[in-house]
Amino acid sequence: MTIFDISTTGRRATAQAPLNIANVDDLIPKALQRSQETILPEVSELEVVRHYTRLSQKNFSIDTHFYPLGSCTMKYNPRGAHHAASMPGFKQRHPLAPLVYSQGYLSCIYELQEFIKDVTGMKGVSLTPMAGAQGEFAGVAMIKAYHLSRGDFVRDEIIVPSAAHGTNPATAVMCGFKVKEIPVKSDGDVDLEALKQVVTERTAGIMLTNPSTCGVFERDIETISKMIHKAGGLLYYDGANLNAILGRVKPGDMGFDVMHLNLHKTFATPHGGGGPGSGPVAVGERLLPFLPTPIVGKQHQSEKVTYYWLTEKDIPQSIGRLSAFMGNAGILLRAYAYSLLLGRDGMHEVAEFSTLNANYLLKRLEQAGFKIAYPTRRASHEFLISFSREAKEYKVSAMDVAKRLLDYGFHAPTTYFPLLVPECFLIEPTETESKEIIDAFVEAMINILDEIKSNADIVKKAPHSLPVKRLDDVKAVKELDVRWESGKNS
Amino acid sequence: MGMIPAELKYAKTHEWVRTEDDGTVTVGITDHAQHALGDIVYVDLPEVGDTLKAGQEAGVVESVKAASDIYAPISGEVIAVNDELADNPEMINNDPYTGGWIFKLKPLDVNELDDIQDSDVYKEWCESGDH
Amino acid sequence: MAFIPHTQQDIAAMLATIGVDSIDQLFDEIPEALRAGILTHVPEEMSEMDVLRLMSDRAASDANVSSFIGAGAYEHHIPSAVWDIATRGEFMTAYTPYQAEASQGTLQLIYEFQSMMTQLTGLDVANASLYDGATALAEAILMAARYNKRFAGKKVLLPRNIHPHYLQTVKTIVAHQGIELAEIDFSATTGQIDLACLAQFKPDDVLAVVIAQPNFFGVMEDVDAMTDWAKSHNALVIGVVNPTSLAALKPPGQWGTEGADIAVGEGQPLGVPVASGGPYFGFMCAKQALVRQMPGRIVGRTTDLDGKEGYTLTLQAREQHIRRGKATSNICTNQGLTVTAATIYLSLLGLEGLKRVANDCVVKTHQLVSELTKLPGVELLFNSPYFHECALRLPVDGHVIQQKMQEKCITPGLNLQPYFPEFGNALLLCVTETKTDADLSCYVDAFKACLK
Structure with a gap:
C-alpha cells in the first residue's frame, strides 16, 4: 500500500502550510502557470507519520542488525556525531552566508582538512567531493590535468586491477581515459609480470585499493609504486578499505599521489539508505595546484584567526567546482565530530580491532x-569465502545463502x-561489533551449511520471514513500473 | 556447454555466424553465452547502415545482473537487425540460433570468415576453461 | 575511543583462536617501512559532552541571522515530523537497498519519491536522485549526449543566466567527453535568454538546450517559445527547475508543444535545511524514451515468489557495478536520507500545501521588492516577471550594504558584483514563507539606514 493509495481527496496536514493561499495571478503570467493537476497524496499528518514509520520497520539497518557488508564498513554511527552536526547554527547557515556568519562552521572544516592530511600522509585536501565516486572523478581528473600541464599529451591509459570496484573503470572513462585491466594472482596480490x-x-596512472578488495594487503606496493613512477605515471588510492589501516599505514607513505576517503565508511557517517556519502580527495605535492574548489583557508590577522574560502582565483589550475556549494557539509561535520570522539589513539584502534574481528571471524569460519x-594470507578488515563447492554439489548459490542469512537476522555480506x-x-565485521555477535553469526552460517546438506530447498527459496519473498527482478525490468499511477493495479 | 550447431562458425566472444545463400552473414550469440547471462531483458541493436570492423562493438545484451557487448565477428555493413528483440529479448534465451538472431552483415572481406572458429574448436575452447 | 566493545578476555580469546600473540602480529604482512607512527594533527580523544559543547559554541557563532539569500538554497519551514522520521535508525543507518527483501522500506519510499517527482515535473520517469542540482545538470547533459550518439560537432547551449556555480560544475564534469558547451547570453533588459542569440544556430547544430525556470535571477523564462525553438532545431530540452515553484508553474513536461525531455533541479527546498550547502539531493526526471540513458539508481515495483507486490532496484545493467567502464555514470550514490525527508515533506504538504508555500514566497518577495524600489536609486535590474527571487540595482556597493545590515543581524541577499561585475552595484534577494511582516519591516528599515 503506497502513500498514494491511502490518499483521500480533500484531506490535508493543515498545520504544515500557510493558512491562506495567496493570489499570484497578477504576478505570474497566465501562460506560465500550472494548470495540470498534480496527484500528490492528500493525507493527514498522523497518516504520514504512521505510513513512513511502518515503512522504516521493513528495513535492516546498523541500528537494528549486524551488517557485515564487505568493502562498505557498516560500523556504528555514533549518535553524538549526528547531534553535533545538527546544531541549529549549522543547520540554518546558508552556504553563501558572509564569512562573519561562517567562522564556526569553517573552523571545523579547516581542522577536518588537517586531520585528513595527517591520517593519509598527504599534503593537501579538498572536502568537496560528495561521494567516493566523485572523489575518484576528482582524483583522476587531477592526474589528467597534471600530465597536460606538463605538455605530456600521450598518456591516455589508466591501469586497474580486475578486482577493482566498478567505479574505478567507470571513472577513468568519464575522465576520457582508456582502461587497462590487469589480473590478480592466486594469492591476492597484483600480477607484477602482467603489470610490466x-x-x-x-x-x-594506476588505481589501487590497498588492502585490496580481495581482503589482503598488497605486499608489493612499493615495487608497484616505483614501477609506475619510473614510467611517469601516478598512483591513485581508492580509500574504500582505509578502515583496515587507519592511522597505521599512510597512503602517502606507500607512494600514492592522490586518493579519496569514504567518510561514510571510515569516519562512521550514516549511509542513509544509499547516501549521502562524502569522498574528500587528498593529494601529494605534485597535485596540489589541481585540487577541486572550494577549500577552506586560515589566516592570522594581527591577533585574530579567520577562516576563508579558497576558490579558483586562488587555485587557478584547479580542476574546478564539483557541486553547487561545497559538498555534503553535514557529513563533513559528522566526520569532524567522530574524529574528535576517537582522538589519535582511537584512530589506531579502528584499524586494530577491525582487523582483529575479521581475522577471528575468518578463523572461526x-x-x-x-x-x-586466500587461506595463506592474513585478512585485512575483510576477507573472501567461496561457495563454489556448495554450488556444484547442492546447486545452492552464494545469493541463496545471502538470502537465508536474512532469515537468521543478519544482513548478508557482499x-x-x-x-x-x-x-x-x-565479509567485513568492522571494529564496533562484539565477539558475541560474531559468534552468533558463525552459528547461523554453520546452521545454513547444515541446511544446505539436509534440506537445500529451504535455502534456495529463502528468505521466508521477511516482508516479501524473493522478488522477480526480471519482471521488474521487462514490465518496468517506476511510478504510481491512478488506477494501476497495486 | 549448450547446443553448438556444427554448420555455424563461432567467435571467441561467443557470437555465432551463419553464411546465407546470398553471401550475407547472420550473427547471434551462442546457447552457451545466453545460458551464462541468464534471463535476457534488453538488447541494444546496431543501426542498419552502420559499417563495422571485425571485433568492433555492435551492441549490448543485458540480463538483470550482467551486460555483455556483442562484437562484429567480421567486417561489414549492417543490412538488417532483429527488431522483434526489442519487445521479446527472451527470444535469445529460447531460440538463440534462429528466432534470436541479432543482426545481418554484408561482409567486406569474406576471407575474414576463415579466421573464425569452427564448431569443434569453439566447443573445445568453451570446455577448456571458464569462458 | 573507537566505540569498541571488546573486553580484555574477549581479546585474549580471539587472539588464541586466530593463533597469534598480539593484535600487532596481524599486521605482519605489511612492510616494516610503511608502518606509521603516532598521528600528530589529530588531537587526544574527547568525551561526547565535550564534543557537543565545542561544536555547540561554534554553531552558535554562526547562528541567529535573518537571511534573505536564495541563490540555489532556500530556507523553508520544515515540518517537525520530517526529520523525526527520516532520522529513525532504520532509515538513517541502512545501506544501499541491494538486498531488496531486507530493504522494502527504503525501496518503497524511493518508488513513492519517483512517483511524486514525475507528478511535479509532468514527465514519465524519475531516478532515485543524484548528488545535488548542479551535478544533476551535468549528468543530464551527459545523458543527452548518450541518447544522441551522433552528437559530434553539436553544441549544448548553456545560458549565462543559470546559477554560475552550476555552470562551473558542468564544465568540470563534462570536460572529458568531447561535448561542446556554448554559453549563450541573456538580455540585459529582461534577464531572459536572448532569442536573438539563438539565430546563429541552424537545425542540427544543437544537441541540447538548457533552460532554467526560474533562472538564477528569479526571472521567469518564456519556456514555451524556447522549447519550441529547440524542438524545431532537433535539440533536446533540459529544464532546470525549482521544485517548490512547480506547484505554481507549468511543469517541464508541458513546456511548448512537445515538452522538455529532461528536468533536473535542486531538491533541497523540499524539507532539507540549507545547512551550509549539503547534504542536499539532485532530482532527475525524463521522458520514457530516455530511461535507459539515465544515470543512478531506479526503483521498480514487481512481485515476489507468492505474487505479492514488492520493490527492487531495476535497470541495474546501466550502472557501474555491472557495466564498469561502460556504465552510464560512475555514480553509486543516491542521496537516500534527504530523499527520505523530501518524500515525507511532499506527503505532508500535498499539492495544496506546496502551492500555498510557493505563492506565499512569491507574494512576500514582491512585497519587499515594492518597498525597496520606492527608495532612491533602488530599481529592478530586469523588467520581467520574477518568482521568489529578485535582482535589484543599488545606489551603493552591495558589499557595503551587507556589512552595514550585519549590525542588525540581517543578510540582505547575495551581492551580485563578484558574479556579474557588468551590473555594477546589484543584489539578489529571496523571501520565503518563513519571513513575517515584521521581518520585512526590519529589513526595509535597516536598508534605508544604509542609504543615508
Missing part, C-alpha cells in the same frame, strides 16, 4: 568448514564481488 606488460609511456579464498572469486562472500 601494460606500463608504457601511455600510462597516466575456516574451522567450521567454509572455503577461504555477494559476487570481486568477480574473480566464484560464488563469493566478502
Whole structure:
C-alpha cells in the first residue's frame, strides 16, 4: 500500500502550510502557470507519520542488525556525531552566508582538512567531493590535468586491477581515459609480470585499493609504486578499505599521489539508505595546484584567526567546482565530530580491532568448514569465502545463502564481488561489533551449511520471514513500473 | 556447454555466424553465452547502415545482473537487425540460433570468415576453461 | 575511543583462536617501512559532552541571522515530523537497498519519491536522485549526449543566466567527453535568454538546450517559445527547475508543444535545511524514451515468489557495478536520507500545501521588492516577471550594504558584483514563507539606514 493509495481527496496536514493561499495571478503570467493537476497524496499528518514509520520497520539497518557488508564498513554511527552536526547554527547557515556568519562552521572544516592530511600522509585536501565516486572523478581528473600541464599529451591509459570496484573503470572513462585491466594472482596480490606488460609511456596512472578488495594487503606496493613512477605515471588510492589501516599505514607513505576517503565508511557517517556519502580527495605535492574548489583557508590577522574560502582565483589550475556549494557539509561535520570522539589513539584502534574481528571471524569460519579464498594470507578488515563447492554439489548459490542469512537476522555480506572469486562472500565485521555477535553469526552460517546438506530447498527459496519473498527482478525490468499511477493495479 | 550447431562458425566472444545463400552473414550469440547471462531483458541493436570492423562493438545484451557487448565477428555493413528483440529479448534465451538472431552483415572481406572458429574448436575452447 | 566493545578476555580469546600473540602480529604482512607512527594533527580523544559543547559554541557563532539569500538554497519551514522520521535508525543507518527483501522500506519510499517527482515535473520517469542540482545538470547533459550518439560537432547551449556555480560544475564534469558547451547570453533588459542569440544556430547544430525556470535571477523564462525553438532545431530540452515553484508553474513536461525531455533541479527546498550547502539531493526526471540513458539508481515495483507486490532496484545493467567502464555514470550514490525527508515533506504538504508555500514566497518577495524600489536609486535590474527571487540595482556597493545590515543581524541577499561585475552595484534577494511582516519591516528599515 503506497502513500498514494491511502490518499483521500480533500484531506490535508493543515498545520504544515500557510493558512491562506495567496493570489499570484497578477504576478505570474497566465501562460506560465500550472494548470495540470498534480496527484500528490492528500493525507493527514498522523497518516504520514504512521505510513513512513511502518515503512522504516521493513528495513535492516546498523541500528537494528549486524551488517557485515564487505568493502562498505557498516560500523556504528555514533549518535553524538549526528547531534553535533545538527546544531541549529549549522543547520540554518546558508552556504553563501558572509564569512562573519561562517567562522564556526569553517573552523571545523579547516581542522577536518588537517586531520585528513595527517591520517593519509598527504599534503593537501579538498572536502568537496560528495561521494567516493566523485572523489575518484576528482582524483583522476587531477592526474589528467597534471600530465597536460606538463605538455605530456600521450598518456591516455589508466591501469586497474580486475578486482577493482566498478567505479574505478567507470571513472577513468568519464575522465576520457582508456582502461587497462590487469589480473590478480592466486594469492591476492597484483600480477607484477602482467603489470610490466601494460606500463608504457601511455600510462597516466594506476588505481589501487590497498588492502585490496580481495581482503589482503598488497605486499608489493612499493615495487608497484616505483614501477609506475619510473614510467611517469601516478598512483591513485581508492580509500574504500582505509578502515583496515587507519592511522597505521599512510597512503602517502606507500607512494600514492592522490586518493579519496569514504567518510561514510571510515569516519562512521550514516549511509542513509544509499547516501549521502562524502569522498574528500587528498593529494601529494605534485597535485596540489589541481585540487577541486572550494577549500577552506586560515589566516592570522594581527591577533585574530579567520577562516576563508579558497576558490579558483586562488587555485587557478584547479580542476574546478564539483557541486553547487561545497559538498555534503553535514557529513563533513559528522566526520569532524567522530574524529574528535576517537582522538589519535582511537584512530589506531579502528584499524586494530577491525582487523582483529575479521581475522577471528575468518578463523572461526575456516574451522567450521567454509572455503577461504586466500587461506595463506592474513585478512585485512575483510576477507573472501567461496561457495563454489556448495554450488556444484547442492546447486545452492552464494545469493541463496545471502538470502537465508536474512532469515537468521543478519544482513548478508557482499555477494559476487570481486568477480574473480566464484560464488563469493566478502565479509567485513568492522571494529564496533562484539565477539558475541560474531559468534552468533558463525552459528547461523554453520546452521545454513547444515541446511544446505539436509534440506537445500529451504535455502534456495529463502528468505521466508521477511516482508516479501524473493522478488522477480526480471519482471521488474521487462514490465518496468517506476511510478504510481491512478488506477494501476497495486 | 549448450547446443553448438556444427554448420555455424563461432567467435571467441561467443557470437555465432551463419553464411546465407546470398553471401550475407547472420550473427547471434551462442546457447552457451545466453545460458551464462541468464534471463535476457534488453538488447541494444546496431543501426542498419552502420559499417563495422571485425571485433568492433555492435551492441549490448543485458540480463538483470550482467551486460555483455556483442562484437562484429567480421567486417561489414549492417543490412538488417532483429527488431522483434526489442519487445521479446527472451527470444535469445529460447531460440538463440534462429528466432534470436541479432543482426545481418554484408561482409567486406569474406576471407575474414576463415579466421573464425569452427564448431569443434569453439566447443573445445568453451570446455577448456571458464569462458 | 573507537566505540569498541571488546573486553580484555574477549581479546585474549580471539587472539588464541586466530593463533597469534598480539593484535600487532596481524599486521605482519605489511612492510616494516610503511608502518606509521603516532598521528600528530589529530588531537587526544574527547568525551561526547565535550564534543557537543565545542561544536555547540561554534554553531552558535554562526547562528541567529535573518537571511534573505536564495541563490540555489532556500530556507523553508520544515515540518517537525520530517526529520523525526527520516532520522529513525532504520532509515538513517541502512545501506544501499541491494538486498531488496531486507530493504522494502527504503525501496518503497524511493518508488513513492519517483512517483511524486514525475507528478511535479509532468514527465514519465524519475531516478532515485543524484548528488545535488548542479551535478544533476551535468549528468543530464551527459545523458543527452548518450541518447544522441551522433552528437559530434553539436553544441549544448548553456545560458549565462543559470546559477554560475552550476555552470562551473558542468564544465568540470563534462570536460572529458568531447561535448561542446556554448554559453549563450541573456538580455540585459529582461534577464531572459536572448532569442536573438539563438539565430546563429541552424537545425542540427544543437544537441541540447538548457533552460532554467526560474533562472538564477528569479526571472521567469518564456519556456514555451524556447522549447519550441529547440524542438524545431532537433535539440533536446533540459529544464532546470525549482521544485517548490512547480506547484505554481507549468511543469517541464508541458513546456511548448512537445515538452522538455529532461528536468533536473535542486531538491533541497523540499524539507532539507540549507545547512551550509549539503547534504542536499539532485532530482532527475525524463521522458520514457530516455530511461535507459539515465544515470543512478531506479526503483521498480514487481512481485515476489507468492505474487505479492514488492520493490527492487531495476535497470541495474546501466550502472557501474555491472557495466564498469561502460556504465552510464560512475555514480553509486543516491542521496537516500534527504530523499527520505523530501518524500515525507511532499506527503505532508500535498499539492495544496506546496502551492500555498510557493505563492506565499512569491507574494512576500514582491512585497519587499515594492518597498525597496520606492527608495532612491533602488530599481529592478530586469523588467520581467520574477518568482521568489529578485535582482535589484543599488545606489551603493552591495558589499557595503551587507556589512552595514550585519549590525542588525540581517543578510540582505547575495551581492551580485563578484558574479556579474557588468551590473555594477546589484543584489539578489529571496523571501520565503518563513519571513513575517515584521521581518520585512526590519529589513526595509535597516536598508534605508544604509542609504543615508
